[in-house]
Every structure is written in C-alpha cells, then in structure tokens.
Amino acid sequence: MLVAAPASHAQQDGDPFTDGANNAKIHAASGFVCPNAIGPFKRDAVGERDPETGADFCAYSARDGVYGTITLVPIHGSYDPKALLAPDFEMQENTGGRDAHEVQMTIAQIPVYTRVYETAKVQSLRYRILFASAAIGDWAVDATVEYIDPQSTDAKTQFLDAVYADAQAKIAAH
16 A cells, blocks of 8 residues: 555656665566666656656766666557657767767667767767667657766666666566
C-alpha cells in the first residue's frame, strides 16, 4: 500500500516519477529506474521534458563538465530514431556542432542508434555530444552524453552501458 499511494499521488500532480529505494526515482509509466548515481554521474533532476509527446527525463552530471541525460519517450506507431532525435541534431548543427559519425551499436544486447557531434577542439581534447536511442518495449530510451574525448570516454561508455542494461531489465519487465 505504501508504494501505490505515492504512484497515484505522482500521477495526480503531473510528476511522472515516484520515489524508490536508495534515493532512486522510478518512472511510473515505463518502470525505468533513474538511480541517484551512475558511475561518476550524480543525478541532478528528473521531470517532464515534453508534455505533448509524453517525454520525461533524468539529468546527471559528473566532474569536469561531463553530463548525461536519459529521455523516455512513449512510442506511438513506428520507431525512427533519426526522426525522434532530429530536433536535437538540428540544434547541434545550428550551434556549430560538426557531425563526427553515426553508428548502430549493440549495448546490453540492444541495437542502439548513435550519432556523435564534435562541438569544440582544444589541443588534443575533443568536446563531443553523443545522442543514442533504442526502442525497448513501447518506449524509446534516449541517452545524451556531453563528454571530452579521450579524457572522459570511459565515463561515457559506463553511462551508456548502465542506461541500456537498466532499461532492458526494468522496462521489459514492467
């Protein structure tokens, strides 16, 4: 009973997340759990991203200007990751981001579409933003990571691995 009350309260208030163990936030609609931390990333915020599409987010940051965001978007109809992420791509391109590469990866046994933009280069450091998207059940799970290559490449990989492993475990079971 204690779990049911907060979930219904969250839905009445428009908050898409309920409280979970260890300060986690549980996305009520999908079952995805946004932990308090993912490796070096600490959760900063959760909430609605776009009420019209039903998209919600969990935002994280790590040291040295490394950021990660998880966006959960209900899939209505066919899933097209490029179309889903097109507004983000357009924003990167309009602010000077250069398309570094686009790759289909497998993370946690899930096919994940990725595109990386290079936003700046200082000496041997490349400032990048990676957009990733995968369909899991009736949800598109998008992960965005702003990182410095090669300095924070391991943190980026750790974030992506955790996001898609958790999504596969939690959303598929929900």
